[in-house]
Amino acid sequence: MKFWIGMAVTVALAAGLALSRTNEYFFYAGFVVLQFVVLATAWNILGGYAGYVNFGTAAFFGIGAYTAVVLFKAAGAPLALQILAAAVISGLLGFGTGLLTLRLRGIFFSIATVAVIFIMETAMVNWRYVGGATGMQLLRPPVMEPFESYTRMLFVTMAILAVIAVSIARYIEVSWIGRGLRAIRDSEEAAECFGVPTLQLKLFACTVSGALMGAAGAAMPMYMSFIEPPSSFSLTYSVSALAMPMIGGTSHWLGPVIGAILLGSVQQIVTVTISNEINVLVVGVLLVVFVVAAPDGVLGLLKKLRWWLRSSR
Amino acid sequence: MVAPLLQVKGVSKHFGGFSALSEVSLEVAEGERFGLIGPNGSGKTTLINCVSGALRNEAGSIVFRGEEISRLAAYQRTRRGIARSFQIPRPFHSMSVLENLVVPLGYVVGLNDADAHAEALRILKTIGLADKAQTPSNRLSQVELRKLELARAMAARPRLLISDEAMAGLAGNEVDEVLKILFDLNATGITIIMIEHIMQAVMRFSQRVICLDAGRIICEGTPAGIVKNPDVQRAYLGA
Amino acid sequence: MSFELLLEAIVFGVLLGCFYAAVSIGLSVAFGLLDVPHVAHPAIMVLGSYCTYVLGRYGWDPIVAGIALMPLFFLLGVAIYRFYYESFEKRGSDAGVRGLAFFFGLAFIIEVGLILVFGVDQRMVEAAYIGRSLALGEFRIPWRMVVAFGVALALTAGLTIYLSRTFTGRAIKAVAQDEPALRLMGANPVRIKQWAFGIATGVTALAGAMLIVVGPVEPSLDRVYIGRTFAVVVLAGLGSMTGTLAAGLILGISESIVLMQFGASWAPAVAFGLLLVALGIRPQGLFGR
Numbered sequence: 001m002k003f004w005i006g007m008a009v010t011v012a013l014a015a016g017l018a019l020s021r022t023n024e025y026f027f028y029a030g031f032v033v034l035q036f037v038v039l040a041t042a043w044n045i046l047g048g049y050a051g052y053v054n055f056g057t058a059a060f061f062g063i064g065a066y067t068a069v070v071l072f073k074a075a076g077a078p079l080a081l082q083i084l085a086a087a088v089i090s091g092l093l094g095f096g097t098g099l100l101t102l103r104l105r106g107i108f109f110s111i112a113t114v115a116v117i118f119i120m121e122t123a124m125v126n127w128r129y130v131g132g133a134t135g136m137q138l139l140r141p142p143v144m145e146p147f148e149s150y151t152r153m154l155f156v157t158m159a160i161l162a163v164i165a166v167s168i169a170r171y172i173e174v175s176w177i178g179r180g181l182r183a184i185r186d187s188e189e190a191a192e193c194f195g196v197p198t199l200q201l202k203l204f205a206c207t208v209s210g211a212l213m214g215a216a217g218a219a220m221p222m223y224m225s226f227i228e229p230p231s232s233f234s235l236t237y238s239v240s241a242l243a244m245p246m247i248g249g250t251s252h253w254l255g256p257v258i259g260a261i262l263l264g265s266v267q268q269i270v271t272v273t274i275s276n277e278i279n280v281l282v283v284g285v286l287l288v289v290f291v292v293a294a295p296d297g298v299l300g301l302l303k304k305l306r307w308w309l310r311s312s313r
Numbered sequence: 314m315v316a317p318l319l320q321v322k323g324v325s326k327h328f329g330g331f332s333a334l335s336e337v338s339l340e341v342a343e344g345e346r347f348g349l350i351g352p353n354g355s356g357k358t359t360l361i362n363c364v365s366g367a368l369r370n371e372a373g374s375i376v377f378r379g380e381e382i383s384r385l386a387a388y389q390r391t392r393r394g395i396a397r398s399f400q401i402p403r404p405f406h407s408m409s410v411l412e413n414l415v416v417p418l419g420y421v422v423g424l425n426d427a428d429a430h431a432e433a434l435r436i437l438k439t440i441g442l443a444d445k446a447q448t449p450s451n452r453l454s455q456v457e458l459r460k461l462e463l464a465r466a467m468a469a470r471p472r473l474l475i476s477d478e479a480m481a482g483l484a485g486n487e488v489d490e491v492l493k494i495l496f497d498l499n500a501t502g503i504t505i506i507m508i509e510h511i512m513q514a515v516m517r518f519s520q521r522v523i524c525l526d527a528g529r530i531i532c533e534g535t536p537a538g539i540v541k542n543p544d545v546q547r548a549y550l551g552a
Numbered sequence: 553m554s555f556e557l558l559l560e561a562i563v564f565g566v567l568l569g570c571f572y573a574a575v576s577i578g579l580s581v582a583f584g585l586l587d588v589p590h591v592a593h594p595a596i597m598v599l600g601s602y603c604t605y606v607l608g609r610y611g612w613d614p615i616v617a618g619i620a621l622m623p624l625f626f627l628l629g630v631a632i633y634r635f636y637y638e639s640f641e642k643r644g645s646d647a648g649v650r651g652l653a654f655f656f657g658l659a660f661i662i663e664v665g666l667i668l669v670f671g672v673d674q675r676m677v678e679a680a681y682i683g684r685s686l687a688l689g690e691f692r693i694p695w696r697m698v699v700a701f702g703v704a705l706a707l708t709a710g711l712t713i714y715l716s717r718t719f720t721g722r723a724i725k726a727v728a729q730d731e732p733a734l735r736l737m738g739a740n741p742v743r744i745k746q747w748a749f750g751i752a753t754g755v756t757a758l759a760g761a762m763l764i765v766v767g768p769v770e771p772s773l774d775r776v777y778i779g780r781t782f783a784v785v786v787l788a789g790l791g792s793m794t795g796t797l798a799a800g801l802i803l804g805i806s807e808s809i810v811l812m813q814f815g816a817s818w819a820p821a822v823a824f825g826l827l828l829v830a831l832g833i834r835p836q837g838l839f840g841r
Contacts, residue, residue, distance in 0.1 A: 053652045055591075100832050106648055107589045108831055110656075111782050115824035118779065122821055176419055176426075183416050185649075186405040192387040193365055193397055194469055195420030199386070235775070239660050246653055251407070281664045287657040291650050292639045 056113030064217025094210020135228025249299030569804020600760020618761025629753025
């Protein structure tokens with residue numbers, strides 16, 4: 001019950017902020033951080049819960065963005081419909097990728113997700129309808145009542161998406177599905193021998209994960225008023241979506257949220273004060289540092305701190 | 314004439330150019346205590362893997378309770394009543410001892426959360442691990458791990474339990490503890506196939522024994538007969 | 553496509569294929585034999601290319617530079633494996649996910665590091681054999697491809713002989729197949745694996761030199777080579793050296809034909825496509841154990 005109150009408060013807070021006089025930049029940055037909350041949470045459903053590392057977040061994200069563009073260009077669809085369609089298409093992509101490779105060892109799934117980025121990006125580069133290699137401009141609708149700017153509306157949309165993503169992740173985590181996924185992560189061979197339908201569960205997690213990533217991507221074209229392959233399929237999305245749960249903690253739904261907020265904020269600060277390249281380097285370094293030194297992430301460190309405080313009394 | 318619980322007919326399995334099993338056939342009757350011995354690399358674990366579904370056999374058939382199961386996934390075979398313990402214990406290491414049992418109780422037997430936890434505790438009591446119920450499974454001693462392996466297999470409520478070297482590396486009294494658990498399980502009607510290197514355990518436990526060597530069955534009979542068989546002695550001592 | 557064009561594509565494909573095999577052979581050892589999830593292998597190769605480029609600025613011939621870099625990269629390989637072993641493999645549980653994440657992070661750091669130092673533009677080297685072509689009957693074969701082909705062949709042959717004829721080489725193959733038995737014989741598997749990983753990385757230095765001979769390099773090149781090297785290693789069958797050569801040739805020829813018929817933007821997809829097909833149909837590869 002506390003969880004749902006927390007979620008309602010989050011949405012109310014986001015809406016409240018959007019209606020207030022807060023600096024416009026906050027919503028630009030806030031949108032990006034919330035987008036990462038969705039991506040990190042989505043990644044963790046397959047990566048943290050089941051132990052299958054997806055390198056190809058950028059593919060699912062990018063396809064979500066392009067699906068939204070196609071719907072917008074072809075039918076002038078409203079944002080909600082774009083997001084829904086993007087989730088379906090990226091979900092199918094996740095299902096397909098999983099079907100091909102989840103029967104095999106984890107590393108082959110990971111390499112296959114790199115392949116998916118390449119194939120999707122090449123396909124979009126060669127598709128004139130969505131602008132091909134140079135991309136295309138998008139005319140987004142003017143101000144969205146009751147918000148002062150379209151960006152504010154996108155901020156609130158992303159907040160709602162984040163709440164949805166976290167709710168789905170939490171549901172999976174505490175349900176029998178989550179127990180099965182954890183068994184797969186701990187010992188897939190044993191899980192299979194003790195009644196867990198490993199392939200089905202993995203496919204489920206992969207599909208849901210892909211769908212959420214696509215949903216996150218759908219809002220991007222409107223946010224930028226522009227779409228092009230290199231930035232839509234940027235590897236930074238893949239690395240960030242992987243780094244954030246590793247930094248925050250992979251066994252609990254709160255981990256990706258913490259990781260996204262921490263790392264996302266760091267990224268915003270570094271990009272503005274130093275440079276984008278250094279920012280990207282920082283993400284990589286933090287990923288390696290945490291993977292080596294703090295494998296259970298921030299949540300794990302907090303747990304150790306609590307234990308240490310309790311035992312030193 | 315009652316049909317056997319498990320029928321393995323002409324099963325073969327290759328790895329690359331290496332033939333791990335060649336035309337192995339055997340039958341296990343319901344309620345039987347069946348021993349499987351053989352030197353290292355003779356194919357015992359491969360055979361077990363083919364029966365449990367961890368591997369697919371290339372030739373031959375495996376019939377369990379009258380149903381051909383060669384094409385079924387491992388989790389489907391478990392739901393039909395085949396459970397196994399692992400030679401090197403593979404607990405769900407992020408879970409407590411209790412939760413390790415909840416997994417099969419939910420996924421094989423179909424119990425809900427509350428019933429699964431209660432039943433898991435009951436099983437732990439019978440096996441002597443109840444006081445370790447909340448302990449993370451990656452903090453157990455060797456003999457406790459072996460008991461957990463068996464407890465987890467029990468939680469799957471099998472008709473056939475395959476115990477893969479459950480006593481390897483244990484001390485004398487620990488071997489007796491595990492052996493007693495297996496005897497008690499068999500008394501409740503569970504058919505047990507035991508793979509073991511500890512000869513005195515196999516001889517005390519089994520009603521019938523089969524010896525494998527280089528992927529083939531070289532001898533079949535009573536424990537007393539097997540021990541005296543010259544082929545078996547040759548396989549182990551490598552004449 | 554006319555017969556002459558097809559033949560030219562095949563000839564080019566053979567040269568390219570042998571190059572791909574040599575480039576993948578380090579991964580064949582690191583991943584195929586040692587089972588390390590070394591997705592940073594192409595990134596290290598690109599690092600080798602850039603080191604070759606730097607030496608080239610001082611007048612070094614690229615192949616000579618590549619050979620000179622091998623001992624340095626050997627030490628780098630040993631260090632990386634040691635670090636990987638201490639941090640992940642030893643600890644067991646969860647090592648798979650974290651090991652993969654580690655190598656992915658490492659590849660990323662190398663790529664971004666190269667961008668910071670050298671920028672995103674392409675870099676090339678100069679040598680006597682770059683820019684000129686060998687005329688063979690009706691065909692014109694670029695000399696740089698011939699040189700790369702020769703070096704690649706020598707490298708592949710050398711490593712294959714090393715693994716099958718020398719004591720340490722056979723120990724490496726043994727540790728891949730039966731580590732407990734090796735331990736019983738008194739050998740230390742960790743030191744053997746360390747040595748093997750070092751060799752795999754050393755070889756990658758020369759592969760990097762060949763890469764910049766064959767064409768210009770840029771920091772993001774490691775991404776497409778993840779596809780190519782893993783396609784070769786999987787198609788070959790993990791741990792098979794002769795298979796690596798055969799798989800390399802298959803990839804090289806297919807890519808060359810696609811390049812000629814459909815153009816450059818689709819050529820990288822061939823590797824990934826081949827990889828996905830191999831994983832879907834015959835994951836143990838052509839010569840797999």
